[in-house]
Amino acid sequence: MLTALVFAPTAVALLLFALPRRTAPTVFWAVWVTASAVELALVIAVWVGYEPGGGMQFEERARWIPGAGVGYHVGVDGLSLPLLALTCLLFLACAVHSLRENRRIREFAALFLFLQTTCLGLFVALDLILFFVFFDLSIVAMYFVIAGWGHRQAARAALKFFLYTFIGSLALLLGFIGLYLAASPHTFDIVELTEQNPLAGRSVYGALVLLAVVVGLAVKTPTVPFHTWLPPAHVEAPAAGSAILAGVLLKMGTYGFVRIAMPILPEAWRRYALVLVVIGVVSVLHGALVALAQTDFKRMVAYTSVNHMGYIVLALGAAAATADSSEQARSLAVTGAVTQMVSHGLLTGALFLLAGVLHERGRTYDMGAYSGLAAVAPAFAAMTGVAAFASLGLPGFSGFIAEFQIFTGSLGPQPLATALSVLGILLTAGLFLRALRQVFTGPLRLPDAPGTPRAFPDMRVHESVSVVPLLVLAVVLGVAPRFLLDVVEPASRSVLELLAR
Amino acid sequence: MTEMNENPLDLLPEVLLAASAVLGLLLGSWLPRARQWAVGLLAVLACVAGIVAAAVAAVEPATTAFGEAFAVDTVTGASRIVVLGGTLLVLGVSFGPLRGDPRESEFYVLVQLAALGALMMAGTQDLLLFAAAYLLASIPAYTLAGFRKDGPGTEAALKYYVVGALLGVLLLAGVTVLYAAGRATLYPMLGDALRDAPEPLIAVGAIGLLAGVLFKAGGVPAHFWVPDAVQGSSAPVAALLTTLPKIGALAALFRVGDAVFAGSPLPWPALIAVLAAASMTLGNLGAFFQQDVKRLLAYSTISQVGYLLMPVAVVDRSDLAQQALLYYLAAYTVTNLGAFAVVCALPQAHTLDDYRGLAKDRPLLAASLVVCLLGLVGTPPTAVFLGKLQAFAAVFDGGYAWLAVLAAVNTVASLFYYLRWIVPAVSRDASPGLAEEDRTARVVAYTATVVSVGLGLAGGPVLDALAGPMSP
Secondary structure, three states, X not given: OHXXXXXXXXXHHHHHHXXXXXXXXXXXXXXXXXXXXXXXXXXXXXXXHOOOOOOOEEEEEEEEEHHHOEEEEEEEOOOHHHHHHHHHHHHHHHHHHHHHOOOOHHHHHHHHHHHHHHHHHXXXXXXXXXXXXXXXXXXXXXHHHHHHHOOOOHXXXXXXXXXXXXXXXXXXXXXHHHHHHHOOOOOOEHHHHHHXXXXXXXXXXXXXXXXXXXXXXXXXXXXXXXXXXXXXXXXXXXXXXXXXXXXXXXXXXXXXXXXXXXXXXXXXXXXXXXXXXXXXXXXXXHHHXXXXXXXXXXXXXXXXXXXXXXXXXXXXXXXXXXOXXXXXXXXXXXXXXXXXXXXXXXXXXXXXXXXXXXXXXXOOOEHHHOEXXXXXXXXXXXXXXHHHHHHOOOOOOHHHHHHHHXXXXXXXXXXXXHHHHHHHHHHHHHHHHHHHHHHHOOOOEOOOOOOOOOOOOOOOHHHHHHXXXXXXXHHHHHHOOHHXXXXXXXXXXXXXXXXXX | OOOOOOOHHHXXXXXXXXXXXXXXXXXXXXXXXXXXXXXXXXXXXXXXXXXXXXXXXXXXXXXXXXXOOEEEOHHHHHHHHHHHHHHHHHHHHXXXXXXXOOOHHHHHHHHHHHHHXXXXXXXXXXXXXXXXXXXXXXXXXXXXXXXXXXXXXXXXXXXXXXXXXXXXXXXXXXXXXXXXXXXXXXXXXXXXXXXXXXXXXXXXXXXXXXXXXXXHHOOOOOOOHHHHHHHHOOHHHHHHHOOHHHHHHHXXXXXXXHHHHOOOOOOHHHHHHHHHHHHHHHHHHHHOOXXXXXXXXXXXXXXXXXXXXXXXXXXXXXXXXXXXHHHHHHHHHHHHHHHHHHHHHOOOOOEXXXXXXXXXXXXXXXXXXXXXXXXXXXXXXXXXXXXXXHHHHHHHHOOOHHHHHHHHXXXXXXXXXXXXXXXXXXXXXXXXXXOOOOHHHHHHXXXXXXXXXXXXXXXXXXXXXXXXXXXX
């Protein structure tokens, strides 16, 4: 089941190349959308068949490279299932959104389908090397998306993205090898490593391995100071690429924290939790402050990602605090972190797709070039408004649920850090409101570059179809989050149990 | 002294190759020019038969032939298969450009002799036989480097020859000194004797030996010939020079490290580790701003020797070293030859800019290039990734964590120059350099690419097969 879920998109991608070159672009697009829709249906089937609190399910194992301790081992639990669902939903949204993509649609669709395989594979992988394989392949696929379909300086941004995240992945690989050698018998299997807790009582070794793993994941997340690749990559990538990059790829880092770093290296994680808390707070504040200074809409959204990822790191650090805080609070922090991953994926995905709409109409992201768009494009204004308010954490949206849990859970163990991070919400509220005011209110003004159409048409059908479900789901999660929390909570409790060893 | 085992069948792959070379030479002088391809076909058959024979021999328990001078064990078996497989690919890319050449049959004969030299180096357990194998591997290669008889070719051959002759003399001197120190040339006996030999003497001998081996492998500090020889010689020869001799040399160094220097007072692992570090770093630095694709691949091969030396350094410190080295050798050979096959397939394209627009014109060839180059970086799931993983794990295990970290940093650095080639290849504008193409070389490129990815995905059984013991 999971294997089919993971590899079906790549099979479809190969199928696209089997179609004759002259096939009409809409055929490629239709195949792509159908494949993504089937994937979403599959993941919903998995969700329906999933038993909350039942630990790892749908496991599949196969011998792969036993000589090197590597096996094919996949499965889902409450941490990975929400991210799987998010991945399928976002990829479907991107497929629908790309109807007007007329530059080599076949290659574009094939790349996205392949990218979907790598993302799904990463979230189900229960073997470190399998995890790493998908981690690296996602970088390769995203590199080609940015370099091939990006804006003017795409090649440069793509190279920067590749080099940065590849350095991170190698640090990660060194950490994985460290874990492999520490385990006896040597293995890369995450479940076995979690049971073994191989680095218990070896503080220096544990610290070094944790350092390697955390650096690798922090680059991908990204947290300060490893975030500098993010803004150019986002600004230059095509809209669908940015949505996937922010919505799914960034989660790979934070997911790695809860899946690998916390359960396998509990001692080291507890010892250095304060460092993570500090990194989290700095990311929150730095991301928000720098976002506040942006005039480019997409760049601003990119920096708010740094801010939102900071909350997750803060929560995961705070969850490792010593016994004087209640079990429940810490569990709340971890659950909040996972919820935030999902929520951020939905909202940033929507925001980047909306940024794509803006760019398609006006050929620039510069907020100063627009004004009064609400008059000509009310639907666009409304959706952007909803996404922005949800993103800044207004109650009734998923972001509020996530951040509320994170703050409630972290306040006990880390009062000062949490108090500082709450300022981040204030800053993001300020910057989103300012952006909304500038772009949507006032007298109508459109960018006047040569070649831009004067009119600003409202949302087209395919654009609405791709964005609205994301926003609806964000509202549903904000109003009735139980169906998600029921899945996440048992898993986060088990992470904490593992962490407490 | 044990009873002499002189069964030539133990050396069947080597015998086949030598016989086919001699027969090819004779055939070549009788065949009309239009039918000289028959010699190439004979060479292909010899390689295929050799691979089969080596695979059959590899199933048997490890043994030695001709006294203890030649080991028939896992290291030899794997090197045989890799060298012969690599030779097949080299023959494949040479077939097109040499078709109807006045010296077609000579070329095939020389390729076989060079491969034979690499095979002998990989299997030998005796310093004298090693010196002979070194010469056998070198002299045909010198000739091949200058085979085109043009300016760059002559310069390439001359440089290669002069450096090779000098370092070959050092190798012989090293062999002599080691003989003086240990009173034996056979590795196991020498290893025992060197335990209490004077250290300076061993050091001098070891350095002489290393000079020769590193020359063949193209590793720092004996790497000066690599860029010029590779750029100057024709693309098929360049493919040969950067792969086949390396396999023999590194397998030989592995054996020497295990049997001779492991117990000696010399800090052998540290020495190899430093050489590995220097090789990967300097190779990468050299490759950064190259414009010529062959030169870029030449520097890349120097850096790859660095990674290959990592498991050699920890030969007696980690159980993973042998698997890591042999697997990496196989992975590197097929991936590097794949990249060279793409170069051979486009004889008009010399610089990185000439590859502009390859993806638009020939998407499959571009895909091969991208897979092979990312493979050389070590992107999963290609074979080199698994090889690197093993090598990293081996040096970690052997206590050289710093080397693994340095190798990781170097891997990132190498990404930069491979991307300098990939970016124009997948860009949209076209270049006139892609006009002509060589069909056979294209097929070789596809084959190598598929094997490289397949070896990476199906690495499990291969790694298991490489775990066999070394000969006693």
